[in-house]
Amino acid sequence: MSNGLVNTRDQQFILFEQLGIEKLFATEKFKDFSKDDALMMQNEAEKMAVNVILPTYIEGDKEGCHLKDGKVSTPKIFKDAFKKFKDGGWMCPMKSPDVGGQGMPIVMNTAYLEMFAAANIAFIMYSGLTVGAAGLIEKFGTEDQKNKYIYKMNAGEWCGTMCLTEPGAGTDVGALKTTAKRLPDGTYSITGTKCFISAGDHDLAPNIIHPVLARIEGDPPGTRGISIFIVSKFRVKEDGSLGELNDVHTGNVEHKMGLKGNATCTLNFGDEGKCVGELLGKEREGMKVMFHMINEARLEVGMQGLGHASAAYEHAVQYAKERIQGIPVWEMKNPDAKPVSIIEHPDVRRDLMWMKSYVEGIRTMNYFVGYCMDMAETAITNEEKEKWNGFVELLTPLCKAFSSDRGFDVCNKAIDIYGGYGYCQEYPVEQYLRDCKIASIYEGTNGIQSLDLVGRKLAQRKGANMMAMMGEIGGTIARAKAFEDLKKYAGKLEESFNALVDLTMTLASLGKSSNFLVPILYASPFLDIFGDVLMGHFLMQAACIAEEKLNAIYKEAGAEESKGKQRGLIHENTDVAFYSGKVASAKFFATEILPTVKGRCEVIKAGDKIALEIADESFAI
Ligand SMILES: Cc1cc2nc3c(=O)[nH]c(=O)nc-3n(C[C@H](O)[C@H](O)[C@H](O)COP(=O)(O)OP(=O)(O)OC[C@H]3O[C@@H](n4cnc5c(N)ncnc54)[C@H](O)[C@@H]3O)c2cc1C
Numbered sequence: 001m002s003n004g005l006v007n008t009r010d011q012q013f014i015l016f017e018q019l020g021i022e023k024l025f026a027t028e029k030f031k032d033f034s035k036d037d038a039l040m041m042q043n044e045a046e047k048m049a050v051n052v053i054l055p056t057y058i059e060g061d062k063e064g065c066h067l068k069d070g071k072v073s074t075p076k077i078f079k080d081a082f083k084k085f086k087d088g089g090w091m092c093p094m095k096s097p098d099v100g101g102q103g104m105p106i107v108m109n110t111a112y113l114e115m116f117a118a119a120n121i122a123f124i125m126y127s128g129l130t131v132g133a134a135g136l137i138e139k140f141g142t143e144d145q146k147n148k149y150i151y152k153m154n155a156g157e158w159c160g161t162m163c164l165t166e167p168g169a170g171t172d173v174g175a176l177k178t179t180a181k182r183l184p185d186g187t188y189s190i191t192g193t194k195c196f197i198s199a200g201d202h203d204l205a206p207n208i209i210h211p212v213l214a215r216i217e218g219d220p221p222g223t224r225g226i227s228i229f230i231v232s233k234f235r236v237k238e239d240g241s242l243g244e245l246n247d248v249h250t251g252n253v254e255h256k257m258g259l260k261g262n263a264t265c266t267l268n269f270g271d272e273g274k275c276v277g278e279l280l281g282k283e284r285e286g287m288k289v290m291f292h293m294i295n296e297a298r299l300e301v302g303m304q305g306l307g308h309a310s311a312a313y314e315h316a317v318q319y320a321k322e323r324i325q326g327i328p329v330w331e332m333k334n335p336d337a338k339p340v341s342i343i344e345h346p347d348v349r350r351d352l353m354w355m356k357s358y359v360e361g362i363r364t365m366n367y368f369v370g371y372c373m374d375m376a377e378t379a380i381t382n383e384e385k386e387k388w389n390g391f392v393e394l395l396t397p398l399c400k401a402f403s404s405d406r407g408f409d410v411c412n413k414a415i416d417i418y419g420g421y422g423y424c425q426e427y428p429v430e431q432y433l434r435d436c437k438i439a440s441i442y443e444g445t446n447g448i449q450s451l452d453l454v455g456r457k458l459a460q461r462k463g464a465n466m467m468a469m470m471g472e473i474g475g476t477i478a479r480a481k482a483f484e485d486l487k488k489y490a491g492k493l494e495e496s497f498n499a500l501v502d503l504t505m506t507l508a509s510l511g512k513s514s515n516f517l518v519p520i521l522y523a524s525p526f527l528d529i530f531g532d533v534l535m536g537h538f539l540m541q542a543a544c545i546a547e548e549k550l551n552a553i554y555k556e557a558g559a560e561e562s563k564g565k566q567r568g569l570i571h572e573n574t575d576v577a578f579y580s581g582k583v584a585s586a587k588f589f590a591t592e593i594l595p596t597v598k599g600r601c602e603v604i605k606a607g608d609k610i611a612l613e614i615a616d617e618s619f620a621i
Helices: 009-020 035-053 058-061 077-088 104-140 143-154 286-322 346-378 382-423 427-439 444-459 460-481 488-510 518-519 523-557 563-572 574-592 596-608
Strands: 066-068 071-072 177-181 188-198 208-216 226-233 233-235 242-245 246-253 264-269 277-279
Touching: 009 035, 009 104, 009 346, 009 523, 009 574, 035 058, 035 077, 035 188, 035 264, 058 077, 058 104, 058 246, 058 427, 058 523, 066 246, 071 246, 077 104, 104 143, 104 208, 104 346, 104 488, 143 226, 188 208, 188 226, 208 286, 226 233, 233 246, 286 346, 286 382, 286 427, 346 382, 346 574, 382 427, 382 460, 382 523, 444 460, 444 518, 444 523, 460 488, 460 523, 488 518, 488 523, 488 574, 518 523, 523 563, 523 574, 523 596, 563 574
Parallel strands: 177 208
Antiparallel strands: 066 071, 177 188, 188 264, 188 277, 208 226, 226 277, 233 242, 246 264
16 A cells, blocks of 8 residues: 555665665674664654654645744644654664764665655755754864754754855855954854745754855955855854854745745844854865765755655556546447546556656665765775765766656656646645755756766766766666566667767767867756666666566466466566566666667767857847
8 A cells, every 4th residue: 555655665675676785784884784674664764754744745835934023933733743753863863873863874764765755845854954064064063063063953953054045146156245254263253145045944943053155255256265154043152052143134935836834044144243153164165065065965855856756656646546537448439338547548557657667767866876875885995985986976966957857747747647636736746846846956956967967977087987887787788688578678778878878978079179068058968868878777677686586476376387377466466566567667668768868869969059059139039
């Protein structure tokens, strides 16, 4: 029975059968964990998601956040849920016990986070930003700063944000105007306005810690002159208790398309000249420090895309099974034909397959990156560490951009499956679409992610990260070819893979030529192509495992020779239904999506520059 959010069976398949995370439990770092623990915690996470967080979803959207008399209120239902969430130990289970976590592998937390994100991302961002900000202090702070802030933050007693954006400095963070002036006691006086700050002010905790980007007076322009400061909403006294307000005022709470339960604020620092900040790390190294949080946040935004897509898909399947409408097309001429569930209509089935395969592919990609982070942490040799970190670096823009873009598309298709009801607020799918949209914008727009991929990540470590990923895909193709049932589809993956390799080399040489604008112009379509080939790889890898499992089950049941008997097992044995579904996802993707890759590569290779050459005036008169 679906929980309406995430397919927990698929989560288990990816964690244990596809990635094999038990390998981690054999390492010193994770020796206290076992498969049973992971399953037990998955069960607990599911209860937290379904019983505590999900009830905040629609209510939080309806009530929203409000600014009154200088104070920001969150939806009433959030208060108790937030308390239960932090008391349940879900703030930062993947952090070390030394700082209040449980030392859990990141990949396990990734799976649990998917459920929380699917239940209500607007709610979960309050804790996500808090732990992210605490992570910055843990990594770059002084002992004094660590003691003062991180334990309270990781416990959810105080919350956190990330303050980069200003009205004139969005993508171009280096254009910021917020200033920091050295004070005699070694602290800094902060003055400036930050806008669009998620969880910027609220009533879920008595204090909020803002990591704020600012330029120390006299420092150079652009990103190289930026430093980062810890600005506490309230001054913190010697004994750790809270003092007076630190001259941080909320100017506005944005009225948004979605994500209404999260307070997106304009924050004014130092209107009265009394806002004090502490330097975090070294002067002029603000971007280096902040990027630590930005990279983590990008992966979390990918999880937002996945969470919404997953919930939208689970709802759409359920609805398609229940909604009776129309007779089957093959009964057109039968006057006695009975109406059927819409899942019987070919067009609906095709859409569901499209959604299913993307959700499963995106889920695997995001979990894989979590797993790589754990593997890097536990690697013995430097070479191994670099390999796993390399995958994380390479795939971060894909997790962020591809998951959010395709996640949005899945939500869009879910609305189509609901028909007119999908457009109405009685059903949650319209909210999934509204809430999902922001994921392609914040943490660096998806356009910027693709530039990061093409301009930086492909060539990182002299291309070794990309080569290693190509090696993985090549391995999957070879493995799939050994299965009679998958051979044909493995061939389609191979064709798209070869086209991607060829395109990557073409872009590399164009980047060094007078045509260097072509890779920049086509960075977004390149990211989409790469993402699709990765989906093909992850789905085919899953199909190989599923084939092996199916063959074993058929052998046991004596159904090896008879297709009829095998099909019969689908209705009797949930494993057969599940594994057959995994094979179907891979075959569908290889048939429907992968054959488009070659043509899309050719478009880029042709290097057409019409979009660059057209005059600004010709776009619209
Ligand atoms: C709900 C919400 C929550 C947010 N939360 C936070 C937060 O917690 N903290 C925070 O600091 N910020 C936050 N933001 C801000 C968000 O990160 C920015 O909106 C985003 O970085 C884009 O900046 P911008 O809106 O100024 O767009 P712009 O920078 O003006 O970009 C507009 C368009 O131009 C493109 N563009 C701009 N420059 C380039 C370039 N050099 N090359 C190619 N294309 C380019 C962009 O891709 C985009 O498509 C939030 C925003 C929203 C809406």
